[in-house]
Amino acid sequence: MSDVARAAGVSTATVSRVVNGHYGVSASTTAQVRSAIERLGYESSLVATSLRRSRTNVLGLVTHSFQSYTAEVLKGVMQALRRSGFDLIIYANSDLYGTYSEGWEQRHLTRLSGTLTDGCIVVTPWGDVQSRTPVVAIDPARDSTMPSVTADNLAGATTAVEHLLGLGHRRIGFIAGRSSLAAAWSREEGYRRALAGAGVPIEPGLIGRGDFNPESAAPLARELLKRPDPPTAIFAASDGMALEVLEVAKDLGLTVPGDLSVIGFDNIPESELTEPGLTTVDQSMYQLGYEAARMLKSLVTGDWEGPRQILLPTSLVVRGSTAPPRTHRTRHPHLAAQISGHTR
Amino acid sequence: MSDVARAAGVSTATVSRVVNGHYGVSASTTAQVRSAIERLGYESSLVATSLRRSRTNVLGLVTHSFQSYTAEVLKGVMQALRRSGFDLIIYANSDLYGTYSEGWEQRHLTRLSGTLTDGCIVVTPWGDVQSRTPVVAIDPARDSTMPSVTADNLAGATTAVEHLLGLGHRRIGFIAGRSSLAAAWSREEGYRRALAGAGVPIEPGLIGRGDFNPESAAPLARELLKRPDPPTAIFAASDGMALEVLEVAKDLGLTVPGDLSVIGFDNIPESELTEPGLTTVDQSMYQLGYEAARMLKSLVTGDWEGPRQILLPTSLVVRGSTAPPRTHRTRHPHLAAQISGHTR
DNA sequence: CTGAAAGCGCTTACAG
DNA sequence: CTGAAAGCGCTTACAG
Numbered sequence: 146m147s148d149v150a151r152a153a154g155v156s157t158a159t160v161s162r163v164v165n166g167h168y169g170v171s172a173s174t175t176a177q178v179r180s181a182i183e184r185l186g187y188e189s190s191l192v193a194t195s196l197r198r199s200r201t202n203v204l205g206l207v208t209h210s211f212q213s214y215t216a217e218v219l220k221g222v223m224q225a226l227r228r229s230g231f232d233l234i235i236y237a238n239s240d241l242y243g244t245y246s247e248g249w250e251q252r253h254l255t256r257l258s259g260t261l262t263d264g265c266i267v268v269t270p271w272g273d274v275q276s277r278t279p280v281v282a283i284d285p286a287r288d289s290t291m292p293s294v295t296a297d298n299l300a301g302a303t304t305a306v307e308h309l310l311g312l313g314h315r316r317i318g319f320i321a322g323r324s325s326l327a328a329a330w331s332r333e334e335g336y337r338r339a340l341a342g343a344g345v346p347i348e349p350g351l352i353g354r355g356d357f358n359p360e361s362a363a364p365l366a367r368e369l370l371k372r373p374d375p376p377t378a379i380f381a382a383s384d385g386m387a388l389e390v391l392e393v394a395k396d397l398g399l400t401v402p403g404d405l406s407v408i409g410f411d412n413i414p415e416s417e418l419t420e421p422g423l424t425t426v427d428q429s430m431y432q433l434g435y436e437a438a439r440m441l442k443s444l445v446t447g448d449w450e451g452p453r454q455i456l457l458p459t460s461l462v463v464r465g466s467t468a469p470p471r472t473h474r475t476r477h478p479h480l481a482a483q484i485s486g487h488t489r
Numbered sequence: 490m491s492d493v494a495r496a497a498g499v500s501t502a503t504v505s506r507v508v509n510g511h512y513g514v515s516a517s518t519t520a521q522v523r524s525a526i527e528r529l530g531y532e533s534s535l536v537a538t539s540l541r542r543s544r545t546n547v548l549g550l551v552t553h554s555f556q557s558y559t560a561e562v563l564k565g566v567m568q569a570l571r572r573s574g575f576d577l578i579i580y581a582n583s584d585l586y587g588t589y590s591e592g593w594e595q596r597h598l599t600r601l602s603g604t605l606t607d608g609c610i611v612v613t614p615w616g617d618v619q620s621r622t623p624v625v626a627i628d629p630a631r632d633s634t635m636p637s638v639t640a641d642n643l644a645g646a647t648t649a650v651e652h653l654l655g656l657g658h659r660r661i662g663f664i665a666g667r668s669s670l671a672a673a674w675s676r677e678e679g680y681r682r683a684l685a686g687a688g689v690p691i692e693p694g695l696i697g698r699g700d701f702n703p704e705s706a707a708p709l710a711r712e713l714l715k716r717p718d719p720p721t722a723i724f725a726a727s728d729g730m731a732l733e734v735l736e737v738a739k740d741l742g743l744t745v746p747g748d749l750s751v752i753g754f755d756n757i758p759e760s761e762l763t764e765p766g767l768t769t770v771d772q773s774m775y776q777l778g779y780e781a782a783r784m785l786k787s788l789v790t791g792d793w794e795g796p797r798q799i800l801l802p803t804s805l806v807v808r809g810s811t812a813p814p815r816t817h818r819t820r821h822p823h824l825a826a827q828i829s830g831h832t833r
Numbered sequence: 834c835t836g837a838a839a840g841c842g843c844t845t846a847c848a849g
Numbered sequence: 850c851t852g853a854a855a856g857c858g859c860t861t862a863c864a865g
Contacts (some may be wrong), residue, residue, distance in 0.1 A: 146842060156852045161844055171850055186619070188596055190603030192536050193842035196857045211567040216560030223555040223581060235579040237567060252532055259534030260857070275530070414758055490858060500836045505860055515834055537858035540841045604841070837864085848853085 146187065153181040164189055192318035195260045204237045204441060207253040209269070214430055218268060218283060221434025229442055234262060250274050264436050264445040271325060279444035281437045287327040291443065294436045294455040296428035298328045298410075299460030302335025303342075303378070305408050305426050305451050308461055309378045310343045313469045314406060316351065318369045318376035320386050323356040332382045332410060351376055355386055362386035366393040370405070377470035378406035384416045384425055385409075391419060391466070402468035412462055421465025428459050490531065497525040508533055539604045548785060549606035550579045551597040553613070555759050558774055562612060562627060565778025573786055578606060594618050610781050610787040615669060623788035625781045631671040636788065638780045638799040640772035642672050642754075645803030646679025646684075646724070649752050649770050652805055653722045654687045656815045658750060660695065662713045662720035662728050667700040668798035676726045676754060695720055699730055706730035710737040714749070721814035722750035728757045728769055735810070737761060756806055765809025772803050 150157045153425050155174060159363070162170050167200035172176075181187075195201040206222060208215050219235070226233055250270040256267055264279040272286045282293040291447040309317050319336045322329030331378035333352075340347055353365030362381060366389065369376055387409030391401060399405050401421060409416060412427035436455055495499045499518060506514050507522040514522075525531075539545045550566060552559050563579070567776035570577055580597050592615040602609055608623040616630045626637040653661050663680045666673030677696075684691055694716070697709030706725060710733065713720055725731035731753030735745060741750050745765060753760060756771035780799050 157843075158845080158852060158854095159850090160853090165844080167845095169850060171848080173850080186595070186599070188542075188599035189602075190842055191600040192604045193857090194844080196534075196536050196540060196859090197844045198857090211563055213560075216557075216563065219555055219560070233579075233581045235577075235578070235581070237577045251530070255530070255532035256535040259532075259535045356830050418761065501859075502834090502836060502838095502861080504836090509860080511861095513834060518834080534858055537841090538860080540843090540858080541860045542841090835865085838861100839861090841859090843857085845855090847855100849851085 146189070149178065149181045149185055149187045152185060153178045156436065168332050171288065192261075192374060198260075201261060201263055202231055204231045204233050204438070204445070205254075205257040205265040206233060207250060207257065207267050208235065208237055209249055211237055213415070214411070215268060217430035218434035218437075221431040221436075222266065222438040223434075224431075225435045225438035225442070231263070231442060231445075235294055244273075248272075254280065264441045267436075269326070279441060281444065283433050283437045283440045284328055287325060287330050289327065292453040294433055294438060294440065294457065294460050295327065296457050298331035298428075299338075300461070301426040301428065301461075302332040302382075303339045304335075304459070304461050305380055305410065306336050306339035307343075307466075308424070308463070309380065309406060309408060309467065310339060310345070312378075312406065312467060314376075314378040315345055315470075316374065316378070317345075317377040318346075318351045318353070318366075318379040320353045320355045320362050320365050320369075320379065320381040320390065322382040322386075324354070326357070329357065329382055336380060341369060355382065357383050357386065359383075359385040359389045363393055366390040367397070370394065370397055370399065372466040376405075378467070380408050382410055384411040384413045387423055387425065387466075388415065388419065390438045391423070401466050406470070406472065407465040408467055417464070419466075423484070424460050424464045424467040426463050427462050429457065432457050490533070493525045493529055496529060497522045511686055514556050535690040536605075542604075544735035545605060545607055546575050547606050548575045548577050548782070548789070549598075549601045549609040550577060551594060551601065551609060551611050552579065552581055553593055555581055557759070558755070559612060561774035562728075562778035562781075565773075565775035565780075566610065566782040566820065568775075569777075575607070575786060575789075579708065587605070592616075598624065599810040606746055608785045610778075610785055613670070619743075623785060625785045625788065627777050627781045628672055631669060636784060636797040638784065638801065639671065640777065640801050641803050642675035642772075643679045643682075645754060645770040645772065645805075646676040646726075647683045648679075648803070648805050649724055649754065650683035651686075652678050652768070652807070653724065653752060653811065654683060654689070656722075656750065656811060658722040659689055659814075660692075660718065660720040660722070661689075662695045662697070662710075662723040664697045664699045664709050664713075664723065664725040664734065665708050665731075668698070670701070671734060673701065679766055680724060688745045699726065701727050701730065703727075703729040703733045706733040710734040711741070712740055714738065714743065720749075722752070722811070723754050723831075724754075726754055728753035728755040728760045728767060728798045731767055731769065732759065732763065735767070747812050748815065750811040750814070752811055761808070763810075768808045769806050770803050771806050773801065776801050 146157050146160055150160045160178055163175050172328050186286050198474050235258055250267050251274050253275055254265055254276050258276045258278045268279050269284045270282050270286055273289050275292050285293040321333050355361040355365055379390050381390050387407055390407050394401050394405050401407055409425040412425045416423035416425050490501050490504055494504045504522055507519050509755050580601055594611050595618050598609055598618055598620055602620045602622045603785050610625050613628045614630055617633050617635050626635050628639050629637040665677050680791055699705040699709055723734050731751055734751050738745050738749050753767050753769040756769045760767035760769050
C-alpha cells in the first residue's frame with residue numbers, strides 16, 4: 146500500500162479511502178490512486194485489513210478432517226453464501242500430533258475469530274465452543290446448547306430399526322458410534338425405542354461399541370456374527386461402519402440379505418455402489434451445510450428470527466441389503482425383492 | 490495476549506516467547522505464563538501472528554467454485570498434508586458480482602499470500618498468476634508456465650476416440666470445452682489426432698463449441714443429432730456435458746448405446762450412476778490434489794527436485810454407453826455387451 | 834533472563 | 850479534501 150501511496154503521491158490514508166470507496170476524496174486524486182493501483186496490481190492484504198477492522202465479510206468454517214461428509218456439507222454452505230457478499234475461509238488442520246487433537250474446534254476457532262472472520266461454522270465439534278463472534282455447529286456434541294443444525298437422528302434410527310422389525314427380524318444387532326457425539330447417542334436411543342415399541346427385549350450382547358470409524362466395526366461385527374445365536378440383522382450407526390459389516394459377512398460366507406440384513410446411516414455416495422446396495426437412512430449433508438450457513442449469515446447481520454437449534458428430517462432409503470430373515474423368507478418371498486426408489 | 494501478560498505479571502514479549510517455545514525464559518516464569526494461558530484460554534491470533542512472521546506453516550488453496558471436482562481434489566490435498574505440520578486454508582469467494590470474476594485467482598492469491606500463507610494451490614485458474622510465494626496450479630490455463638499438475642488430457646481424449654473407432658464408429662461428434670482452458674484444447678486435439686490416425690476426415694459440422702458447463706451441451710447435442718447425417722457417437726469433453734447428451738438422446742427417442750454411443754471425460758461419481766453407465770476417461774482428481782500439495786510443500790521448504798510441471802496418466806473406463814454402431818451391431822453382437830472393469 | 838520499542842499492512846478518528 | 854498519528858495483536862532485534 147505504501148508503494149501505491151508513493152506512486153500516486155498521496156498518503157496511505159488516502160489510498161485506503163479510495164480502496165474502500167469512502168467519501169471525501171477528490172475526483173482527480175481518486176483517479177491517480179486508481180491508476181497507481183492498477184499499474185502496481187495492488188490488492189489489500191486480507192490479514193492486515195482484518196486486523197484493523199471489526200467487520201471482514203468473511204465467514205469461517207473449521208473442520209477436523211475432510212471426508213465425503215464434509216464435501217457435501219461444503220456444497221450446501223457455498224450455495225447458501227452465493228452472492229451474499231460473504232466469502233468463506235475453511236481452516237483444516239493437518240492433524241500434527243494425532244492424540245493432541247482434543248479441543249481442536251476451540252483452538253481453530255479462536256485463531257480465526259480473533260479478527261479474521263465475522264462468524265464460524267464448526268463441523269461435528271466434540272464439545273461446545275466459545276467465541277466472541279457467532280458460531281453455528283453442524284452436528285453438535287451431546288447436550289450442546291449452542292446454535293446448531295443437526296439431522297433428526299432419533300427418528301431416523303427408529304425408522305431404520307422399525308424397517309427391520311417390519312421385515313420380521315427380532316434379533317437385531319447394533320454397532321454404535323462414538324458415544325460422546327450426540328448423533329451416536331440419538332441413533333442408539335432410536336434403536337432402543339424401536340425395539341421397546343415392538344416389545345422386543347434389548348440384549349446387551351447384541352450391541353457393539355464402535356466409534357464411527359469404519360475400522361472399528363469389523364471386529365465387532367465378527368464377534369456378533371460368531372455368536373451361537375447370531376443376529377439376523379445388523380444396524381450400524383454409520384454407513385462407513387455398515388460397509389465394513391458387509392465385508393465381514395462376505396468373509397464369513399454369509400450372503401446379504403439372505404443370511405443377514407444390514408442397514409446403515411448417512412447415505413454417503415458409496416452406499417449406493419455396493420452390491421447389494423446398502424439400505425440406509427438419508428441425512429442430507431448438503432442441507433445441513435445450507436441451513437447452517439443461512440443461520441450464521443443472519444446471526445452475523447443480527448437478523449436471525451428462527452429457532453437457534455434446527456432439526457432436519459431424515460428418510461429411509463431402501464436398497465438391496467435388507468430383506469426378511471431366512472425363516473420368514475419362504476413365507477414372504479416377494480418381500481425379499483430389491484426395492485429401490487431413492488433419488489436425490 | 491496483553492491479558493495473559495498482565496495476569497502473569499510479565500511483558501507480552503515474554504508471553505510470546507513462551508507461546509513459541511523460545512529459549513531463554515526461566516522455568517518459573519514459563520510456568521506462570523502457562524498457567525495464565527490455561528486459565529484465560531488464550532490462543533494466539535492467526536492473523537496477527539502471520540502479519541508479523543515470515544513463515545506461517547499455513548498453505549492456501551483458492552478456488553472459484555466448489556463442485557464434486559473440487560471436493561475430490563481437496564481430499565487428495567488433505568491426505569498429502571497429513572502430519573506435515575502445514576495447515577490448510579481454503580478461500581472461496583461467494584461470486585459477488587458474477588461478471589466481475591475475471592482475474593479471481595490473482596486477487597484471492599494476493600490477498601492471502603500477502604502474509605497469511607507460505608504458498609498456494611490454485612484450482613483451474615483461467616490464466617497464470619504472480620506471487621511472491623510458491624504457487625502450484627491444478628489444471629492450469631493453456632500455455633501456462635507456472636508449476637502445475639494436470640491430467641494427460643491429450644492421451645485420454647485420444648484413447649476415448651480410438652475406443653469409438655475400434656467399435657466401428659466413423660461419424661463421431663465432439664462437444665468441446667471452454668477454449669481458453671488447456672484441458673479443453675488438449676481434449677479437442679486428442680479427438681483430431683485419433684481421427685487423423687484412423688484416416689477419418691474431420692468434419693467441422695460435427696464439432697460443437699461448448700464451455701464445460703453442462704447446460705451448454707444440450708443445444709449442441711440437439712443440433713448434431715438432428716442433422717440429416719447425424720453422428721453415430723458423441724464424445725463430450727466433460728462428463729457433465731456428456732450427461733446432458735444422454736438426456737437429449739432420450740428426449741429425441743434415441744437409445745444409448747443402440748442408436749448413439751456417448752463417451753465423456755473426468756469420471757465424476759455421477760457418471761457411474763446413470764442408466765446405462767457413462768463410458769468415460771478417468772482423471773484422478775484425488776491424485777491431482779495429492780501431487781499438487783506434495784509439490785507445494787517441497788517448493789515452500791525449498792527441497793523440490795522433480796519437474797515443475799507434472800502430467801498424470803488417465804485411463805479409459807468402459808461402461809454401458811458405448812457400443813458398435815447400428816450397422817455393425819448384427820455382425821458383432823458380443824461387443825455391445827456392457828463391460829465394467831473399473832475400480833478406483 | 835526479561836522488558837521497551839519498533840514494525841508487519843492496514844483503517845480511522847482527529848486536525849488542519 | 851488530505852495527512853500525521855495511533856493502534857489492531859503479535860514477534861524480534863536490541864538493551865540491560
